[in-house]
Amino acid sequence: MRLLLPALLAVAGFVGTVKGHWLGEISHQGFAPFAGANYPVFRNVKDYGARGDGVTDDTAAINAAINAGNPCNRGCASTTQTPAVIYFPAGTYLISSSIKPAYFTQLIGDASSRPTLKATPNFAGFGLIDSNPYYTEVLNWKSQNVFFRQIRNFVIDTTNIPPATAATGIHWPTSQATSLQNIVFNMPATPDVVHVGLFMEEGSGGFLTDLEFNGGATGASMGNQQFTMRNMKFNNCKTAIIQIWDWGWTYSGLSINNCQVGIDMSNGNTMNVGSITLIDSSFTNVPVAILTSWTENPNPATVESLVMENVVLDNVPVAVQGPNGRTLLAGGSTTINGWGIGHSYGSSGPTSFAGPVTPNSRPGILLNNGRYFTRSKPQYESVPVSSFLSVRSAGAKGDASTDDTAALQNAINTAVSQNKILFLDYGIYRVTSTISIPPGAKIVGETYPVIMSSGAFFNDINNPKPVVQVGKSGQQGQVELTDFIVSTQGRQAGAICIEWNLASDAGNPSGMWDVHVRIGGFTGTQQQVAQCPKTPGNPAVNDNCLVAYMGMHVTKGASGLYMENVWIWTADHDIDDAQNTQITIYAGRGLLTESENGPLWLWGTGSEHFVLYQYQFAGTKNIFMGQIQTETPYYQPTPNALVPFPVASALRDPDFQAQCAGVEGNCAAAWGLRVVDSSDVLVYGAGLYSFFSDYSTACSTFDAGQTCQQRITSVEGSATNVNLYNLNTIGTREMLTRDGRRVAWYADNQNTFASNVAVYKSN
Structure with missing residues (x-):
C-alpha cells in the first residue's frame, strides 16, 4: 500500500503532495522594488491550476503563471522591473499550444526529477516553448536585446505530434546572459520525421549546456552571431546540427551518435556560416561528421572557417565532406588531433589551408581526462531545504x-x-x-x-x-x-x-x-x-x-x-x-x-x-x-x-x-x-x-x-x-597586432560580416 500511495493521491486530486527540489519548498520572499508590493516573483505552476498528471491540458494554467503581475510581454521592448521564476514540480504537463515566457523570466523545473512538457497530437504553435513569438512578421523582442533568461531541467516531448507534421521543441532567438541547461528533447525517430528539437534564427548569444536530443529530423537548427555550446548529445537524429549562419561558434563535448550527418555547415551552399570551432567531441556511427560547401577559392575568402581539435571518430566513413560528395578529410575510427580550413597566421601570413593543424599545447592543469575541465552549474539537487x-x-x-x-x-x-x-x-x-x-x-x-x-x-x-x-x-x-x-x-x-x-x-x-x-x-x-x-x-x-x-x-x-x-x-x-x-x-x-x-x-x-x-x-x-x-x-x-x-x-x-x-x-x-x-x-x-x-x-x-x-x-x-x-x-x-606591429589585416580575411583568422599561434 505504501508504494501505491503517491499514485492514489494523484488520482484523488492531491497532486503535488510529494516533496521535490528545495527550490519548490523554500519560502519565497523575493521582492521586485519597481513592480508593486504584491508582484509575485516566484510562481509554482500548480498554484495556477496546472496538474502535471499527463492527462489534463495545462497550457492555460502555465501561461497564467507566466502572465501573473502583468510582466513585459507582447509589445513591450524589455524590462528589468518584472523578474519571474516559473517553477514546475515533477510531473508530465500536457500542452496544446506554445508556452510563451515573458521578458526577464526563467522557466525552471525540479532539478531532482525533471518535469516533462508533452505536446498533444493536435499541438498548435511554433515551439512547445516559444521564447520570442512572431505576433507579426518580426519577432516580438529584438533578438539582440533579449537578455537574462533561462530554461532548465525539462524533458521536451513532441512524440505525440505526427512525425510528418512540423514541430519544434524550443524556439530560442536570444542574446547575452541567457542559457538552456539540463534539457532532453524527445522526438519521433522515423524516416518521415520533420521535427526539430531546438531552433534559433537570430540573436547575439549566448550559452547552452547539458542538452540531449533523441530522434527528429534535426536536433538543433541554429543561426546567431556567436555561441558557446558544451556537453550536447545527439542520438538517432537525421542531422544532429544545422548551422544556419554565424560569425563564430564554439562546440565542446559534442557526442553525436547514429545520426546521418553530424554538423551541416553548408546550409544549402548559401555561404552564410562564418566559422566553427569544435573541440573535445566524438562522432559514433555517423556517415558524414561535417558537411561543408567550402571550395579551394571561396568567396568571401575565409567563409566557413573550421578548426577541430581532439575529435574522436568511431565508424565515421567521412570526417569532412565538401560539395558534390567530395571527401575533404577521410574518417574511420580515429582521433583528429587537429584539422581545419581557413587562414593561418604565425610569424608570417596569411596562409590559406585546408588540412592538419598543429594542436595547441594544452597545460595539464587545465584538463580533466584529456579534455578541458568543465563543471555544470550546481543546483544542489540532493540538498534539503533546511x-x-x-x-x-x-x-x-x-x-x-x-x-x-x-x-x-x-x-x-x-x-x-x-x-x-x-x-x-x-x-x-x-x-x-x-x-x-x-x-x-x-x-x-x-x-x-x-x-x-x-x-x-x-x-x-x-x-x-x-x-x-x-x-x-x-x-x-x-x-x-x-x-x-x-x-x-x-x-x-x-x-x-x-x-x-x-x-x-x-x-x-x-x-x-x-x-x-x-x-x-x-x-x-x-x-x-x-x-x-x-x-x-x-x-x-x-x-x-x-x-x-x-x-x-x-x-x-x-x-x-x-x-x-x-x-x-x-x-x-x-x-x-x-x-x-x-x-x-x-x-x-x-x-x-x-x-x-x-x-x-x-x-x-x-x-x-x-x-x-x-x-x-x-x-x-x-x-x-x-x-x-x-x-x-x-x-x-x-x-x-x-x-x-x-x-x-x-x-x-x-x-x-x-x-x-x-x-x-x-x-x-x-x-x-x-x-x-x-x-x-x-x-x-x-x-x-x-x-x-x-x-x-x-x-x-x-x-x-x-x-x-x-x-x-x-x-x-x-x-x-x-x-x-x-x-x-x-x-x-x-x-x-604583436608588440604594436600588424599581424592580420581585415581585407585579407573577409568572411561574412566579420573578418576571420582561423588559426593564430604566437610562437
Whole structure:
C-alpha cells in the first residue's frame, strides 16, 4: 500500500503532495522594488491550476503563471522591473499550444526529477516553448536585446505530434546572459520525421549546456552571431546540427551518435556560416561528421572557417565532406588531433589551408581526462531545504533604497559559519561598502537579484574599492556563486564590481555560473536616459556618468577559477526605456586577470563597452577561453580612450598616448583582447566587435573599410603559447597586432560580416 500511495493521491486530486527540489519548498520572499508590493516573483505552476498528471491540458494554467503581475510581454521592448521564476514540480504537463515566457523570466523545473512538457497530437504553435513569438512578421523582442533568461531541467516531448507534421521543441532567438541547461528533447525517430528539437534564427548569444536530443529530423537548427555550446548529445537524429549562419561558434563535448550527418555547415551552399570551432567531441556511427560547401577559392575568402581539435571518430566513413560528395578529410575510427580550413597566421601570413593543424599545447592543469575541465552549474539537487538560509529572513530588505550592507554581510557570514547555502531572494540590495565573500561560501540567486554599490566609498577614481570581494589576499578555499548581478548606482568612479582574490585548488576550483556585472541602463541605477543621454558629436565627458572603475579583477594571488556564462556589461542602452534609447556612461576596465599561476576557465563569457579594454591578461598563465565576445563603446572616438580614466601603471593599463604615436586611423580605442607577458593563453573562438564610431554604424562594413577603430587584439611582451582559433573582428582594420606591429589585416580575411583568422599561434 505504501508504494501505491503517491499514485492514489494523484488520482484523488492531491497532486503535488510529494516533496521535490528545495527550490519548490523554500519560502519565497523575493521582492521586485519597481513592480508593486504584491508582484509575485516566484510562481509554482500548480498554484495556477496546472496538474502535471499527463492527462489534463495545462497550457492555460502555465501561461497564467507566466502572465501573473502583468510582466513585459507582447509589445513591450524589455524590462528589468518584472523578474519571474516559473517553477514546475515533477510531473508530465500536457500542452496544446506554445508556452510563451515573458521578458526577464526563467522557466525552471525540479532539478531532482525533471518535469516533462508533452505536446498533444493536435499541438498548435511554433515551439512547445516559444521564447520570442512572431505576433507579426518580426519577432516580438529584438533578438539582440533579449537578455537574462533561462530554461532548465525539462524533458521536451513532441512524440505525440505526427512525425510528418512540423514541430519544434524550443524556439530560442536570444542574446547575452541567457542559457538552456539540463534539457532532453524527445522526438519521433522515423524516416518521415520533420521535427526539430531546438531552433534559433537570430540573436547575439549566448550559452547552452547539458542538452540531449533523441530522434527528429534535426536536433538543433541554429543561426546567431556567436555561441558557446558544451556537453550536447545527439542520438538517432537525421542531422544532429544545422548551422544556419554565424560569425563564430564554439562546440565542446559534442557526442553525436547514429545520426546521418553530424554538423551541416553548408546550409544549402548559401555561404552564410562564418566559422566553427569544435573541440573535445566524438562522432559514433555517423556517415558524414561535417558537411561543408567550402571550395579551394571561396568567396568571401575565409567563409566557413573550421578548426577541430581532439575529435574522436568511431565508424565515421567521412570526417569532412565538401560539395558534390567530395571527401575533404577521410574518417574511420580515429582521433583528429587537429584539422581545419581557413587562414593561418604565425610569424608570417596569411596562409590559406585546408588540412592538419598543429594542436595547441594544452597545460595539464587545465584538463580533466584529456579534455578541458568543465563543471555544470550546481543546483544542489540532493540538498534539503533546511540547508538554505534566506537573506531576507536574515534581515536584508532588497528594496533598492535601504542600506543592506550590514544585513547582507551578516547573512553571508552566518551561512558560512553554519555550513549553509545562502539564498539571495530577488531584490536590489544597495550596499555602501565592500561585501566580502569568505572561503566556503555558496550563494544562489533567485532570478538575478542585484548587489548594487552606492555612495562615496566607491567614488574615488584614485582609490578604487571592490563592491564584491571574493576572498582576501592570501586566502585559500572554494566558493560557488550562481545567478545574481553586481551593479553600481550613480557616479561610482572607484567601483571594482568584483574582485577575486581567492586561491582554489585546480582540481576543485571555485566557480561563477550566470553571475553577471550589469552597469547602468536599468531602473534604480540613476544611470539611465534621464541622467546620461548619448551626446554624439560632443567629446565632453559628463562627470556624473563615471559609473565604474572596473568590471572584474582577478588578482595576482587568485587561482583555480571557473567562469561559465558570465557577462560583464556596461550598458549601451536603457533596458527599461520603451525605445531602448542609447546612453553614454563610462566604466574604465572590463575583465583584468593577473593571476600568476591560473588556472582559469572562461566558458561563454563576454565583456562589453569599457573605456580601456574588455579583456586584459597581464603576467598570467594557464587560461582557457571558449568564444569570448566584446564590443567597443559606441561613443568612441568622441571621446576616445584617453579619457576619462587616467592610466594606472600598477594595473598595466594600456597607454594609448604612447602606443598610438604614429599609428593611423582611430587608434585610441578600447582593446577587445590584450595579452601582456602571459603564457598558455588559449582562445577557442573570439568575436571582437566595433560597430560604431560616435554612434554611427557607417564605419563597420567592408565597403566602408572597417574604419570604426584601427586595432582590437594585442599580444605584447614575453607572451608565449598565446593561441587563438577563429578570431572574428568587425569594424577594425588591424585584426591582430604583436608588440604594436600588424599581424592580420581585415581585407585579407573577409568572411561574412566579420573578418576571420582561423588559426593564430604566437610562437
